[in-house]
Amino acid sequence: MLEGPLVIAIDGPAGAGKSAAARLLAQRLGLPYVDTGAMYRAVALLAWEEGIALPPDETAKARLVLLARHLPVRFAGTPENPKVFLGARDVTSALRREEVSRAASVVSAVPEVREELVKLQRALGRHGAVVEGRDIGTVVFPNAQVKFFLTARPEVRAQRRRDELAKQGQSADLDAIIGEIRERDLRDSTRAVAPLRPAPDAVVVDTSDLTLEEVVEELYRRTQKRLGG
Ligand code: DC
Numbered sequence: 001m002l003e004g005p006l007v008i009a010i011d012g013p014a015g016a017g018k019s020a021a022a023r024l025l026a027q028r029l030g031l032p033y034v035d036t037g038a039m040y041r042a043v044a045l046l047a048w049e050e051g052i053a054l055p056p057d058e059t060a061k062a063r064l065v066l067l068a069r070h071l072p073v074r075f076a077g078t079p080e081n082p083k084v085f086l087g088a089r090d091v092t093s094a095l096r097r098e099e100v101s102r103a104a105s106v107v108s109a110v111p112e113v114r115e116e117l118v119k120l121q122r123a124l125g126r127h128g129a130v131v132e133g134r135d136i137g138t139v140v141f142p143n144a145q146v147k148f149f150l151t152a153r154p155e156v157r158a159q160r161r162r163d164e165l166a167k168q169g170q171s172a173d174l175d176a177i178i179g180e181i182r183e184r185d186l187r188d189s190t191r192a193v194a195p196l197r198p199a200p201d202a203v204v205v206d207t208s209d210l211t212l213e214e215v216v217e218e219l220y221r222r223t224q225k226r227l228g229g
Pocket residue numbers: 014036037038040041101104105106108109132133134135136
């Protein structure tokens with residue numbers, strides 16, 4: 001028998017198809033969805049707007065910690081049209097900006113910031129949630145009842161990234177994106193703090209040859225099985 005509120009951890013690298021699948025799974029199970037990447041992005045956006053130096057020196061670090069500690073983040077909208085708010089401000093599109101993505105990667109490497117955001121993530125998930133990120137099954141909710149690690153071949157993830165950029169009217173070279181992805185995978189999986197790796201009890205799902213609907217179905221089926229339903 002599995003005790004306590006149902007927490008489903010979904011981890012994996014960028015381009016593995018986590019976000020869309022996590023949102024649809026949460027909707028299907030009637031659970032809140034927590035996008036932890038958006039939280040690192042939100043701290044990065046505020047840091048950028050306040051002119052905080054990155055990578056941070058000790059003073060800047062203290063300011064980042066305060067931003068993370070009092071982050072008024074809220075997730076709203078639908079799986080088809082997800083929204084992220086900071087207080088009353090809709091920051092959904094601001095969080096996807098290229099400079100914010102870069103700054104988020106720097107901000108997420110600061111242990112003190114991670115510590116604050118992990119507290120917030122645990123609070124948001126305490127009544128049950130689908131929580132998506134990089135370290136959810138290993139660090140944030142090591143006791144989550146259900147853990148998934150989504151992956152896909154670098155070529156497939158690069159193609160997805162290129163499609164995303166094309167939608168925003170930008171073009172990019174596929175080989176260059178593949179190179180960046182391989183580099184980022186190596187950096188993420190070898191970093192000292194919360195390295196990207198599957199929890200020992202995570203179900204690894206390769207989404208390379210699956211449609212979004214097939215991924216959600218697989219996650220839903222595995223969840224039911226795990227819960228004994
Ligand atoms: O998933 P994403 O691209 O929105 O994540 C934004 C950044 O935050 C990315 O550099 C990975 C990092 N991140 C992290 O270190 N830990 C998490 N739990 C979620 C995201």
